[in-house]
Amino acid sequence: MQLVWLVTGASRGFGLELVKRILARGDRVIATARDISRLDPLLAQPDIDKTRIFVLELDVTWPSNVLQETAKKAIDHWGRVDVVVNNAAYAVSGPSEELGADMFMEFMKTNFAGPINVNNAFLPHMRARRSGTLVVFGGFAVxxxxxxxxxxxxxxxxxxxxxxxxxxxxxxxxxxxxxxxSPGTFDTSPRMTVHAPAHPIADYDAAREELRKRLAMRPHIPNMGDPARGMDTLVDVVRGEGRAAEKGEGGKMPLWLFLGDDSIAAAKGRAEALRDVAEEWKEVGAGLGRDDA
Ligand SMILES: NC(=O)c1ccc[n+]([C@@H]2O[C@H](COP(=O)([O-])OP(=O)(O)OC[C@H]3O[C@@H](n4cnc5c(N)ncnc54)[C@H](OP(=O)(O)O)[C@@H]3O)[C@@H](O)[C@H]2O)c1
Incomplete structure (x- = not known):
């Protein structure tokens, strides 16, 4: 069955790669970006079937009523949207104390409220059809x-x-x-920067410098994930084919898709750490029920 996908943040990185992988499978895609001219190089490629791609401006921080109007345009184009992929996000690093609640909340607007508002704009359509798939991008940093x-x-x-x-x-x-x-580290070019605080705390000067060095080393991380392979795997899982053909029979999908060896190791490591701490400290936390007898 040919699916209609909508992808946020399709201008570069995973989003752009996903659009290419969707087209390669014969599906249709609504590629959205804040600046749609950034999709021109893709559209100019001679092997791109332009009848299966529709480009639409979408900033995930737009107010919900504007996102609803945008969703209507998207749905009207081919009469339906089967899969919504919330890929758009950005990253800034810095010591939590310096970032403060304002920066945390600023991030939330794009990375968290964005997916909620985008999904909610498509949910009336999906609920009415009793069909649809919503994909949200978390990450192994969790x-x-x-x-x-x-x-x-x-x-x-x-x-x-x-x-x-x-x-x-x-x-x-x-x-x-x-x-x-939940991707591990993949070879995209996220424009992660180190936050330049208005009021730097001198105790963190060395830490900020260390962060800058770490970010500069990112392109040299060995065995980084290949975004094309990662997004091909995502299409496999949503479509229940390829790598996911056996496990995805009958439309079965996992709740989490851990992409990359580092992501799988991080999830297992966290699960083991939770189990170990719960076990080691159980005498401290257990048996705190009210004495109702
Ligand atoms: N790459 C990794 O190693 C990795 C690991 C774990 C999780 N992830 C997650 O994977 C997703 C994609 O990451 P990436 O590495 O491909 O990042 P990327 O190369 O930095 O691309 C981010 C995309 O999000 C778009 N975007 C940012 N703010 C937006 C907004 N307000 N509205 C619409 N689009 C917006 C950007 O558009 P502009 O071009 O307009 O800026 C760009 O297309 C993110 O959710 C990220 O957190 C990535």
Missing amino acids: YKSEFMGIGAYSTTKAAVHAYGETLSAELAQFNVRVLVV
């Missing part, structure tokens, strides 16, 4: 967050994971599937 500078970003992604998990339970009754994608 399970590997105990290091300097990652707090604001990993908080938004942890919120996305929790939101996606609950949403999957809420929407099962409408036959709408939810997939939480």
